[in-house]
Amino acid sequence: MVELLLVLPENRALPLQPDATDRKLLRELQRDSHRSVQVLGDTVGLSPSACHRRIRALEEAGFVQGYRAELDAGRLGFAMQFFIEVGLTSQSEAALDAFEAAVQDIPEVLECHLMAGQSDYILRVICRDHEDFEHLHRRLSARLPGVARIHSNMSIRRVKARSGLPI
Template sequence: MDAIDRRILTVLQRDGRMSVTDLAAEIGLSQTPCARRLARLEAEGIVAGYSARVDQARVGLPVSVFIWVELDSQSKDAIDAFERAVRGFERVMECHLMTGSRDILMRVVAADLTDFDRFLEEKLMRVPGIRSTRSSFALRAMVKRQVLPVG
């Protein structure tokens, strides 16, 4: 990946709907080589897809909750089973296997406290193998980036 590829990625992260013609003009490359580079970046999985960023509060999910999960076992089978379970929970926006005393860190969205409580009781706490959980509610996002610093 060279400097031109990095410029393509930077521009696309700002506006993934940009046409190849506009992208080529913005980065100073003709359309055909730009299209080839973009196709290669997509084929290599560097450009993993395109989507719209949706404001979670405006769709009725203003609450973000970070949940630390400690599992009974840290075996591969236990972690895989937990991962399979939470992949089916649409409220789980992120789920990370972590180092340290807690095993998992998740970010969950909810409409309100009652909605979050329902998620805990009906979904998360029914997953086998959880030893304990700790939840923290985000008051506000101080930094929230969508653009990776690839330049």
């Protein structure tokens, strides 16, 4: 078996799949990326400089796509969350591209997934209240190209949330 390696700066060759230490480091970064390199290194058994080199290599290899703060939607006034199933009039490449381009400009749409099954897309949206949702629903119906049907489901409460991957 031949193992493919990605050669990165500092002459460190990183396997296309992270090793056990890299996986441990990725788990810790998912849990809390705000910690210092010293603390992260201590947690995974690396010196600060080795930890920093591994983090940089994981970032450069695309395993880490960014860092962000997780905000509390409710405290910011977004009390309602909906999952909206969208069916299009056509599934042509042009129709899908037009829909996907248009949905990018709607800030209340947090996620958009192309689906296999009954719906063409599922959107996860947030709203402040019922009136805000009504305006959003009208905008979705009028603004998104090729929409044949919209079916909305309101989330009562989140039972489980996980932002990290099970690595």
